[in-house]
Amino acid sequence: MTATLKDTTAIVGIGQTPFARQLPESEKTLACRAVLAALDDAGIPPSQVDAFASYTMEETDEVELAKAIGAGDATFFSRVGYGGGGSCATVAHLAAAITTGQATVGVAWRSRKRGSGPRPWTETRAQLPTPAQWTRPYGLLRPVDEIAMLARRYMHEYGATRDHLFDVALACRNRANQNPAAMMYDRPLTREMYMTSRWISDPLCLFDNCLETDGALACVVVSADRARDCRRAPVYVHSAAQGLPAQHHGMVNYWTDDPLTGPSWAAARQLWKHADFGPADVHVAQIYDAFTPLIPLSLEGYGFCGRGEGAAFSEGGALEIGGRLPINTGGGGLSEAYVHGFNLITEGVRQLRGSSTAQVPGATTCLVTAGEGVPTSALLLRS
Amino acid sequence: MSSMMRGTTDNGPLLPVADADGLPFWEYAARGELRVQACADCHAPRFPPRPCCPGCGSFATEWRRMSGRGHIWSYVLPHPPLLPAYAAQVPYNVVIVELADSPGIRLVGNVVAAADAGLGSVPPSRLRIGAPVTAVFAEVAPGVTVPRWILEGR
Numbered sequence: 001m002t003a004t005l006k007d008t009t010a011i012v013g014i015g016q017t018p019f020a021r022q023l024p025e026s027e028k029t030l031a032c033r034a035v036l037a038a039l040d041d042a043g044i045p046p047s048q049v050d051a052f053a054s055y056t057m058e059e060t061d062e063v064e065l066a067k068a069i070g071a072g073d074a075t076f077f078s079r080v081g082y083g084g085g086g087s088c089a090t091v092a093h094l095a096a097a098i099t100t101g102q103a104t105v106g107v108a109w110r111s112r113k114r115g116s117g118p119r120p121w122t123e124t125r126a127q128l129p130t131p132a133q134w135t136r137p138y139g140l141l142r143p144v145d146e147i148a149m150l151a152r153r154y155m156h157e158y159g160a161t162r163d164h165l166f167d168v169a170l171a172c173r174n175r176a177n178q179n180p181a182a183m184m185y186d187r188p189l190t191r192e193m194y195m196t197s198r199w200i201s202d203p204l205c206l207f208d209n210c211l212e213t214d215g216a217l218a219c220v221v222v223s224a225d226r227a228r229d230c231r232r233a234p235v236y237v238h239s240a241a242q243g244l245p246a247q248h249h250g251m252v253n254y255w256t257d258d259p260l261t262g263p264s265w266a267a268a269r270q271l272w273k274h275a276d277f278g279p280a281d282v283h284v285a286q287i288y289d290a291f292t293p294l295i296p297l298s299l300e301g302y303g304f305c306g307r308g309e310g311a312a313f314s315e316g317g318a319l320e321i322g323g324r325l326p327i328n329t330g331g332g333g334l335s336e337a338y339v340h341g342f343n344l345i346t347e348g349v350r351q352l353r354g355s356s357t358a359q360v361p362g363a364t365t366c367l368v369t370a371g372e373g374v375p376t377s378a379l380l381l382r383s
Numbered sequence: 384m385s386s387m388m389r390g391t392t393d394n395g396p397l398l399p400v401a402d403a404d405g406l407p408f409w410e411y412a413a414r415g416e417l418r419v420q421a422c423a424d425c426h427a428p429r430f431p432p433r434p435c436c437p438g439c440g441s442f443a444t445e446w447r448r449m450s451g452r453g454h455i456w457s458y459v460l461p462h463p464p465l466l467p468a469y470a471a472q473v474p475y476n477v478v479i480v481e482l483a484d485s486p487g488i489r490l491v492g493n494v495v496a497a498a499d500a501g502l503g504s505v506p507p508s509r510l511r512i513g514a515p516v517t518a519v520f521a522e523v524a525p526g527v528t529v530p531r532w533i534l535e536g537r
Contacts (some may be wrong), residue, residue: 124466136397226468
């Protein structure tokens with residue numbers, strides 16, 4: 001087998017709108033703004049776009065986007081399932097399409113008005129029969145409840161504490177405090193604030209939850225050859241993977257032999273198999289953080305530490321700039337914006353361009369992950 | 384069947400929206416029986432129910448009766464914002480119970496003081512992982528019965 005995606009494509013443009021609790025423009029308008037900003041960043045005219053990739057819970061489809069931005073004939077378009085689990089897979093699908101000659105210029109995007117729009121879990125009429133019939137009647141209503149269930153079990157099995165979860169929340173907030181685009185830019189977090197905040201789903205409190213955000217982001221993917229002619233330094237897609245583990249059940253993954261081993265483990269095996277470097281060589285990571293417990297679970301899944309060691313990994317400032325593995329350097333979903341993880345992709349690109357507001361000195365490798373707990377995806381980027 | 388498929392009472396608690404695979408579970412529950420799907424050929428239990436056995440591929444299924452005994456595997460205490468019927472009951476609990484008869488089978492549910500008591504009828508301080516529980520059954524809407532759990536040794 002000779003086919004590979006390794007370094008065959010690069011992200012050459014990123015774009016975004018402001019992030020806020022409420023933006024006046026529609027999701028479609030925000031999507032167009034983000035995509036056009038990303039193309040401008042790359043120095044590629046919209047008429048050359050011939051590939052689109054998005055992920056579910058996206059309301060602006062490729063037909064609407066393509067005709068609004070003035071794209072050319074599209075020859076590849078895909079939509080990945082499972083909401084936030086699909087963020088990185090959009091780039092993976094574009095990389096595969098471009099590498100195999102199906103298209104030449106791809107855009108991926110996410111536009112979402114979750115700040116001003118309805119909370120998805122309040123929908124009671126369109127319940128999915130499986131697996132909601134086994135959980136929602138009992139009052140396990142929201143994603144935070146579903147993850148809190150795994151979090152308490154994790155704390156019970158491995159001695160993880162709320163201080164470990166605070167370490168995660170604090171690292172993200174500290175980076176947001178350096179990032180003027182972040183919703184929490186001017187709002188520092190203290191341990192006292194965390195420990196005295198209200199519960200959302202005990203054992204998880206307010207600060208264990210991501211933000212509610214209106215905003216949009218996009219990126220542009222082209223072949224490595226073409227990337228050398230673009231306006232910005234290329235950020236190469238070194239390895240990419242999706243992960244749906246055997247016998248997985250989605251966010252309510254309570255029925256496998258080992259519910260604390262989530263999709264990140266499956267994605268990681270594929271990701272590292274095709275990479276020239278390993279976890280110890282990752283300089284900075286952007287890890288999906290809808291809820292703080294996803295960080296220790298992901299650190300274990302992607303091999304930064306052993307099973308059950310993810311919480312203790314956060315001790316001593318390990319997740320901060322200068323620590324063993326700086327994470328979510330734009331503030332992440334917890335403190336920059338929650339846009340289903342797309343801001344983690346764009347921040348990974350910034351780190352490898354050397355232009356982050358919380359730059360890791362000399363960073364040349366970055367892991368970006370999508371939602372853990374649902375069928376997921378991940379990227380290894382390098383400069 | 385009709386109320387079971389309706390999905391919700393009027394602004395009340397959510398009702399199980401059964402699919403074809405899950406329907407027998409709810410029909411047995413309405414009779415006060417806790418049963419889980421198992422393969423009729425290789426006899427491996429599985430949950431949630433599905434059309435065929437992931438171990439041997441057989442489409443032959445049986446519904447195996449459980450004793451109703453288990454222990455708490457994990458639990459959460461949801462706080463608002465919640466749907467109105469649940470917000471009215473905080474602090475309530477949601478637990479996962481691992482069945483004594485079939486340790487790989489875990490059911491989401493509520494620990495209550497009695498079958499017809501509210502979801503918040505047991506103080507959270509009495510909950511702990513590993514605590515033994517027994518199934519009881521509550522009719523939450525006409526024709527719709529769900530299993531609930533009471534702490535053993537009370």
